[in-house]
Amino acid sequence: MNQWFENAVVYQVYPRSFADSNGDGVGDLRGVIGKLDYLHTLGIDVLWLSPIYTSPQDDNGYDISDYRDIDPLFGTLEDLTELTEGLHQRGMKLVMDLVVNHTSDEHPWFVQSRSSRDNPKRDWYWWQDARPGFEPGTPGAEPNNWGSAFSGSAWAYDESSGQYYLHLFSKKQPDLNWENPEVRTAVYEMMNWWLDRGVDGFRMDVINFISKDPLLPDGVQHEGRLYGDGSAFFISGPRIHEFLHEMHTEVFAPRGDRELLTVAEMPGVTVDDAAQFTDPAREEVNMVFQFEHVSLDHLDGDKWQPTRLRLTDLKRSLGRWQAGLAEHGWNSLYWSNHDQPRAVSRFGDDGEYRKLSAKMLAGILHLHRGTPYVYQGEELGMTNMTFAEIGDYRDIEVLNHHREATTKRGLRESDVLASLAPMNRDNARTPVQWSDAPGAGFTSGVPWIGINPNHTTINAATQVDDPDSVFSFYRRVIELRHSDPVVASGDFTMLLPGDEHIYAFTRSTPDARLLVLGNFSSEPQPLPPLPGFTTSESDAGTPGVLVLGNYAEEGTAGELRPWELRVFRSGPA
Ligand code: TEU
Helix, strand or coil, X not given: CCCHHHHCCEEEECHHHCCCCCCCCCCCHHXXXXXXXXXXXXXXXXXXXCCCEECCCCCCCCCCCEEEEECCCCCCHHHHHHHHHHHHHCCCEEEEEECCCECCCCCHHHHHHHHCCCCCCHHHECEECCCCCCCCCCCCCCCCCEECCCCCECEEEECCCCEEEEXXXXXXXXXXXXXXXXXXXXXXXHHHHHHHCCCCEEEECCHHHCCCCXXXXXCECCCCCCCEECHHHCCCCCCHHHHHHHHHHHHHHHHCCCCCEEEEECCCCCHXXXXXXXXXXXXXXXXXXXXXXXXXXXXXXXXXXXXXCCHHHHHXXXXXXXXXXXXXXXXXXXXXXXXXXXHHHHCCCCCCCHHHHHHHHHHHHHCCCCEEEEECCHHHCCCCCCCCCHHXXXXXXHHHHHHHHHXXXXXXXXXXXHHHCCCCHHHHCCCCCCCCCCCCCCCCCCCCCCCCHHHHCCCHHHHCCCCCCHHHHHHHHHHHHHHCHHHHHCEEEEECCCCCCEEEEEEEECCEEEEEEEECCCCCEECXXXXXXXXXXXXXXXXXXXXXXXXXXXXXXXXXXXXXXXXXXECCC
């Protein structure tokens, strides 16, 4: 059975950095409304909007203090309605970010919860006594050894009640206790309220962290780390399938034929788990964001120890996910988002071959089996940013890590700064480059974070009408998914798994086949014989007609030029 999202393409807007309509330096909803025709021209089907709810902005909106209102920084509920309608009029859908593993510490639920030990909402969060034998609030007295994703312990001490609360992210993001049925009901009610207002689904933030081992045991203590790793006790925990199925029953099942989207962000999810989460028969979610391919260039799982990515590892990983979800389930496909470096800087070449490699990456990703995601600016080939000093960064993850590394760990400032550069999240959060104007067409004011100086050459204004631009290439790739059923539904077969430079695969249905070839290097690469194909055009095993490529001039048959993409098609059109 084909599901509607199989030939859809999703575009992620990180509103703070997308378009600023009122000159306060921060992007907003009216800014997004002003770009609807741009998104329509690109051809995307769904817009995923990162959080715009009321928030103290400790983690740029991933800390929500009111789930049913818009932060004045971004606009009003009326603006959101106008955005939803503008999308619907153009045949696009709106997917909201759902952040319910945690709230802000300023959410009324938490304010009540922390007010006293016997408050009815006390149990809505994870409150624990100090470790037995320790004086509450003293070093080592935390209930367990877990570290938070944003440095420091995952526990914060609340002096007035003498207990600790759990926060897997910042201190201002206390974790909700999903064991409590009242919490779950409150979340489902809120989700239903948004669906009633016309939104078309949710991207669910760290949703596989919501079921924790209620015993909260100490995690393994890896060498050289300040805190224990509790992930075994909260990643895809004991009740996660039950909770997601319950959510489906309470929120999505009653919506009948409405075409809604549920995408579950799941750090640490395994292929086998993902096949279960996304098996339509189990009624949990449509697809998951997995993290394996964006962790291969982290040494020992530490993003601050970046290491060279081997193409063979990337292919082995993505190939495993393609195979693992071939029978049951569905993949989401992404190179980048607001937490990851820019795709062309990480997987391609953001220097001499920026345009060619950005196009090649688009072709390779979008022609896998799954639903592709484009992160704002990726369609322009935007690159990582150079941040000269710590004061140029804005992300809480970077700032906390820097403080911990230079103080508690005593590392040298210059070493820490160098280690931040490749993987920091602010790389992806510099404003979208609309034009070569001083504010990059993003703002008329002072931007909340630096604008990449390369906006004078890399920007939408020069690309939208240029048939040779990265933008136009994304349009073509998106159009190919819409027009050719083999892209949405074909089987995936990886070729040349051991080749260090060439990414090669086929997609096939009973009557058509695509052959996709990409050179992941700045050198020409001879094309080894492909099983099942001959290179001579007159033979029966011919690759077929070239339907997509990133070079204007024809190349030679047995070789791929630097960062070249070639896509051949055989079978009836
Ligand atoms: O991210 C969850 C997550 O695990 C990462 O991608 C996170 O950025 C990483 O641990 C940092 O190294 C989601 C959101 O996408 C992210 O922006 C939020 O900060 C986070 O949850 C907390 O809500």
